[in-house]
Amino acid sequence: MNVQEKAIAVREASRVLYTASTAKKNALLRKIASLLKENQDDIIAANTKDLESAREAGLSKVLLDRLTLNEQRIKQMIAGVRDVITLPDPVGEIISKVKRPNGLVIERMRVPLGAIGIIYEARPNVTIDAAVLCLKAGNAVLLRGGSEAINANAALVSILKLALEQTGFPPSCVEFIDSTDRSAVTEMLKQDRYIDVIIPRGSQSLIRFVAEQSTIPVIVHGEGNCHVYVDRTANLATAEEIVFNAKVQRPSVCNAAEKLLVHSAIAEKFLPRIARRLRSASVELRGDEAVRNILADVVPVTEEDWYREYLDLIIAIKIVPSLEEAIRHINTYGSHHSDAIVTGTKSAGEKFLREVDSAAVYVNASTRFTDGYEFGLGAEIGISTQKLHARGPMGLVELTSTKYIVHGKGNIRQ
Amino acid sequence: MNVQEKAIAVREASRVLYTASTAKKNALLRKIASLLKENQDDIIAANTKDLESAREAGLSKVLLDRLTLNEQRIKQMIAGVRDVITLPDPVGEIISKVKRPNGLVIERMRVPLGAIGIIYEARPNVTIDAAVLCLKAGNAVLLRGGSEAINANAALVSILKLALEQTGFPPSCVEFIDSTDRSAVTEMLKQDRYIDVIIPRGSQSLIRFVAEQSTIPVIVHGEGNCHVYVDRTANLATAEEIVFNAKVQRPSVCNAAEKLLVHSAIAEKFLPRIARRLRSASVELRGDEAVRNILADVVPVTEEDWYREYLDLIIAIKIVPSLEEAIRHINTYGSHHSDAIVTGTKSAGEKFLREVDSAAVYVNASTRFTDGYEFGLGAEIGISTQKLHARGPMGLVELTSTKYIVHGKGNIRQ
Numbered sequence: 101m102n103v104q105e106k107a108i109a110v111r112e113a114s115r116v117l118y119t120a121s122t123a124k125k126n127a128l129l130r131k132i133a134s135l136l137k138e139n140q141d142d143i144i145a146a147n148t149k150d151l152e153s154a155r156e157a158g159l160s161k162v163l164l165d166r167l168t169l170n171e172q173r174i175k176q177m178i179a180g181v182r183d184v185i186t187l188p189d190p191v192g193e194i195i196s197k198v199k200r201p202n203g204l205v206i207e208r209m210r211v212p213l214g215a216i217g218i219i220y221e222a223r224p225n226v227t228i229d230a231a232v233l234c235l236k237a238g239n240a241v242l243l244r245g246g247s248e249a250i251n252a253n254a255a256l257v258s259i260l261k262l263a264l265e266q267t268g269f270p271p272s273c274v275e276f277i278d279s280t281d282r283s284a285v286t287e288m289l290k291q292d293r294y295i296d297v298i299i300p301r302g303s304q305s306l307i308r309f310v311a312e313q314s315t316i317p318v319i320v321h322g323e324g325n326c327h328v329y330v331d332r333t334a335n336l337a338t339a340e341e342i343v344f345n346a347k348v349q350r351p352s353v354c355n356a357a358e359k360l361l362v363h364s365a366i367a368e369k370f371l372p373r374i375a376r377r378l379r380s381a382s383v384e385l386r387g388d389e390a391v392r393n394i395l396a397d398v399v400p401v402t403e404e405d406w407y408r409e410y411l412d413l414i415i416a417i418k419i420v421p422s423l424e425e426a427i428r429h430i431n432t433y434g435s436h437h438s439d440a441i442v443t444g445t446k447s448a449g450e451k452f453l454r455e456v457d458s459a460a461v462y463v464n465a466s467t468r469f470t471d472g473y474e475f476g477l478g479a480e481i482g483i484s485t486q487k488l489h490a491r492g493p494m495g496l497v498e499l500t501s502t503k504y505i506v507h508g509k510g511n512i513r514q
Numbered sequence: 515m516n517v518q519e520k521a522i523a524v525r526e527a528s529r530v531l532y533t534a535s536t537a538k539k540n541a542l543l544r545k546i547a548s549l550l551k552e553n554q555d556d557i558i559a560a561n562t563k564d565l566e567s568a569r570e571a572g573l574s575k576v577l578l579d580r581l582t583l584n585e586q587r588i589k590q591m592i593a594g595v596r597d598v599i600t601l602p603d604p605v606g607e608i609i610s611k612v613k614r615p616n617g618l619v620i621e622r623m624r625v626p627l628g629a630i631g632i633i634y635e636a637r638p639n640v641t642i643d644a645a646v647l648c649l650k651a652g653n654a655v656l657l658r659g660g661s662e663a664i665n666a667n668a669a670l671v672s673i674l675k676l677a678l679e680q681t682g683f684p685p686s687c688v689e690f691i692d693s694t695d696r697s698a699v700t701e702m703l704k705q706d707r708y709i710d711v712i713i714p715r716g717s718q719s720l721i722r723f724v725a726e727q728s729t730i731p732v733i734v735h736g737e738g739n740c741h742v743y744v745d746r747t748a749n750l751a752t753a754e755e756i757v758f759n760a761k762v763q764r765p766s767v768c769n770a771a772e773k774l775l776v777h778s779a780i781a782e783k784f785l786p787r788i789a790r791r792l793r794s795a796s797v798e799l800r801g802d803e804a805v806r807n808i809l810a811d812v813v814p815v816t817e818e819d820w821y822r823e824y825l826d827l828i829i830a831i832k833i834v835p836s837l838e839e840a841i842r843h844i845n846t847y848g849s850h851h852s853d854a855i856v857t858g859t860k861s862a863g864e865k866f867l868r869e870v871d872s873a874a875v876y877v878n879a880s881t882r883f884t885d886g887y888e889f890g891l892g893a894e895i896g897i898s899t900q901k902l903h904a905r906g907p908m909g910l911v912e913l914t915s916t917k918y919i920v921h922g923k924g925n926i927r928q
Contacts, residue, residue: 118869200890204879206890213901297901315726317731319902335924342924342926344926345926346926453919454533457532457917461919463920463921463922464925465923465926466922466925468926474618475614487627487628488710488733489902489903491918501905503873504906505867506879507878508877508878510879512758
């Protein structure tokens with residue numbers, strides 16, 4: 101099948117999933133979990149081929165690690181599938197009900213989105229993680245993984261298809277684009293007649309490419325240029341812990357802090373303290389002139405720095421004269437992902453929460469909590485930084501749409 | 515200002531609306547209503563210029579009527595503004611709250627989308643109707659109306675700006691693109707840095723143009739190829755009333771029925787009856803061979819007919835052997851807008867509601883009810899036929915996004 105034929109097959113198969121019961125979908129997920137266990141040697145063998153080609157192609161250690169599947173990681177994948185089985189099924193939930201004066205009863209019901217396209221890069225575990233979330237929410241899925249993981253992905257997809265067949269679903273509930281050519285992605289992004297939404301997972305360059313080329317609605321997992329603002333009334337010990345955690349605990353992820361804003365009234369006291377702590381973890385400090393008047397050996401910051409997501413042990417620091425200026429700076433330069441205030445003043449916290457226009461806004465907590473598991477969604481297919489449909493961590497509910505169902509007794513419009 | 519400068523001005527102004535209180539927004543709306551009344555002579559004078567040019571350009575009677583503003587229609591606009599004042603403000607509403615084991619309190623709050631672009635055609639009343647809904651939901655708005663209504667639109671926008679100024683808002687909360695050139699629309703659709711969403715209102719060709727050109731997310735008000743299916747156990751008198759109402763009451767709108775499916779067991783009894791009734795209102799009947807074996811003078815239907823939205827006094831009829839086949843036909847050929855079943859069997863109704871994948875699905879009621887006012891939303895900015903963000907009639911809530919607000923006590927991630 102070519103790309104369009106696969107999109108059509110997924111659309112057709114989605115009709116069966118659309119009305120499948122929770123019990124039937126969970127039976128499918130249980131079968132996926134058990135087949136993953138039974139076939140783990142085959143999966144590892146396929147992955148070994150990918151790793152050999154990747155080594156020959158000179159991929160970096162980091163990428164080789166991302167690409168690797170071993171017994172431990174397959175165990176994690178299986179545990180992930182079992183977690184999704186325990187999650188409540190959002191499909192069929194009635195989220196509002198109203199009886200109109202004319203007697204019509206109008207309810208709004210959650211329904212599957214339909215057919216979802218997932219475009220992802222090196223990690224083969226996404227094949228299972230993403231497919232299982234889509235299936236649980238009643239959606240068929242068209243997958244396109246990275247070329248480096250082609251053998252492992254093909255092995256995982258054949259397991260998904262086997263599980264579908266053995267539990268009475270059409271195998272086309274999951275289709276996989278095995279062409280490693282980028283033109284296959286471009287072709288996939290034009291299937292708006294058959295695919296309802298595209299979710300890209302991976303580098304910002306992949307996400308930008310998808311957003312620009314797609315005629316299908318895209319849910320964008322954007323950059324995280326996250327801020328911590330330390331207010332004049334902050335407890336400085338708390339502020340130190342939060343800034344350090346937000347920057348250092350895992351610097352390569354989107355909810356790590358990239359910027360530190362400090363109120364001018366406490367800058368002389370706080371900056372030396374936080375500088376010492378951050379430098380103990382080899383963090384590079386960048387700052388404007390006011391910061392460099394207080395701290396030695398700080399790299400001068402450029403205007404462009406304020407927009408940047410470093411994803412590295414670098415932080416840019418600015419001294420601000422007020423809470424208002426901190427909010428203005430974050431709304432102007434930030435990426436509207438996750439931003440935090442550390443403050444001892446309740447009203448300052450509330451103002452920050454209200455006025456900062458980001459997917460997640462924190463008072464006295466680290467930005468690192470923006471995550472589906474930490475938010476209690478039980479799973480996560482990504483973190484949306486757009487404002488339509490889904491904003492912040494996306495779980496099962498964000499993989500559904502709604503429809504109005506209306507009961508009448510022969511009602512006609514006057 | 516050029517188009518981009520207007521988009522930037524709207525974005526800047528949106529920050530003020532983002533945090534404006536309900537009382538302040540309602541004061542703005544009251545001022546708009548009173549200024550519309552005070553300035554109605556100026557509005558009518560501006561509209562008269564548009565009508566003169568339109569007559570010279572030979573516009574049809576229907577279009578001239580759409581373009582016309584008179585005292586009566588301005589009264590309706592003012593009544594519409596007053597209705598929106600009474601609607602609850604969705605901004606600030608907490609729609610979920612959870613306390614996590616680590617003590618974090620995570621709430622989800624409704625917030626304005628930010629900056630909304632509206633692209634519309636002939637009717638100048640949309641300038642007020644759409645702007646007022648956007649403003650009430652805390653959004654700034656960039657308007658681009660049809661060139662035929664340029665004078666009336668400019669007069670209405672100057673009233674909006676005056677009201678903004680007199681109630682302490684930046685006048686750029688509403689900007690208007692007064693170039694009548696289509697390239698101005700193309701330029702507007704590329705302002706993804708400043709505009710959060712585009713809502714096109716008008717013909718399908720306008721909507722398609724916008725969806726194809728826009729790099730900003732678009733909420734699509736798609737076609738309505740709506741069906742009424744008369745099941746074997748339907749009360750035939752009820753079925754006759756519903757089919758007649760859905761087809762004839764207002765044939766030019768998207769929620770009017772375009773297709774009639776009839777169960778084969780009742781076709782011989784029902785078809786002559788409904789044919790007589792529809793023909794009494796000059797409806798053209800089209801049908802397949804099975805229909806033409808029962809009814810005389812029916813136009814043969816083509817495959818293409820099943821996909822078409824007529825927006826006219828035409829209906830295509832098909833005899834189906836089962837409920838399942840009716841559902842399959844609707845899901846395959848329909849536009850997923852509004853579809854109805856007439857049945858005396860509860861389980862058949864429930865199956866239809868569950869399995870038909872449309873924005874609004876009805877049991878024993880006319881499709882004509884798909885409308886923000888009829889659904890109790892109090893107002894309507896359009897009817898979405900897409901599955902992301904908003905589906906079905908869109909009111910104030912659909913003009914908002916959400917954000918997560920998180921209260922901690924110095925929480926850091928382990």
